[in-house]
Amino acid sequence: MTSTAAVLHDVVADIAAQMKARPDRGEVATYIPELARVDPAGFGICVVGADGAVASAGDSDAPFSIQSVSKVFTLTLALGMAGDRLWRRVGREPSGSPFNSVVQLEYERGVPRNPFINAGAIAVTDVILSGHQPKEALGEILRFIRFISDDDGITIDKAVAASEQRTGFRNVALANYMKSFGVLENPVDYTLGVYFHHCAIAMSCRQLAMAGRFLAHGGRNPSTGLSVVSQERARRINALMLTCGHYDGSGEFAYRVGLPGKSGVGGGILAIVPGVASIAVWSPGLDASGNSHLGRIALEQLSKRMGWSIFG
C-alpha cells in the first residue's frame, strides 16, 4: 500500500466514525412516503482511485435510493443520443431555486434552467424515451448504469417508484407545464413513469463510486480503458455538476467542498476529483436545500484533508 493510500484509508475511516457519532443528522425526505421510513442513522462513504483501489467505511455496501444522482447518468445517455440538440430543450445555468420549483418555468417559457433540477431531468428523460417504449427506455438506463459500475446486481426499488408515482404531484405539474410549451414529446405519464423509476434505482456507495469513475478519468473506465464518453463531454458534465448539482446549494457546495457533485433526496452524493477519484457518500438526513447534511460535511472534510479541491 502506498502512503497516500494508507492516509486515505485512515481519513475515510475517521470521517465515517465522526459522522456516525454526530447528533445533527438533518431531516429525511418525507414527501416521498417510502423515503420517510429510512433510518437517519445510516452513513456510508466509498472512494475509488485511478488504480481501482477502494477506500470505504461505514454503511458503504448498504443500498439507498439514488434519486437525483441518477440525473448525471440520464444526462450522459441523452447527450449520447441527441448531442448538442439536447440544449434546445434544457439550459445550462444554475437555477438558484429549489429542485422542484415551478415559478422559473413560467418565466422561461417551459425550458428548464439545467438538466439537474426536476423539470430539466424530466425533459432529459423525455429525450431518452423518444422512439422507445417506457420499459425499453428504463432498461437502457439501467443497463448503462450497470455497465459503468461493472455491476449487474443494480436494480430499481419498485416500492420507492410506486410511492413517488402516487404522490409526485409537483412533478406532474412541471411535466404538464413543459408539455404545454412542446418541450416534452411523449405522453406525460410515460415520461414521468420512466423518470420516477430511474430516480428509484437503488445503489450502495461502492456501486455509485464505481459508476462515477468515467467522470474522474476523462470519460474512460480506468479498469478496462474503454471509453464511455469523450474527454470533452466528461469535462462538461463535471462543469454542470459543479454549477448545478446541488440546486440552490450549489454555490455553498463549491465553496465548502470544491468538487463537482450531484446530490439526491435519498441522501446520496456523487463527487468527482478530476484525474484522481470518484467518491460516493450517503447519509439520509437532508439540509434545507434537500442535499445530504452529513454527506456534504463529510465531503468537505475529505476534500480538505486530501487537498482535493479543484480550486487548489
Ligand SMILES: NC(=O)CC[C@H](N)C(=O)O
Ligand atoms: N432532488 C431529488 O433527488 C428529487 C428527485 C425526486 N425523485 C423528485 O422528483 O422529487
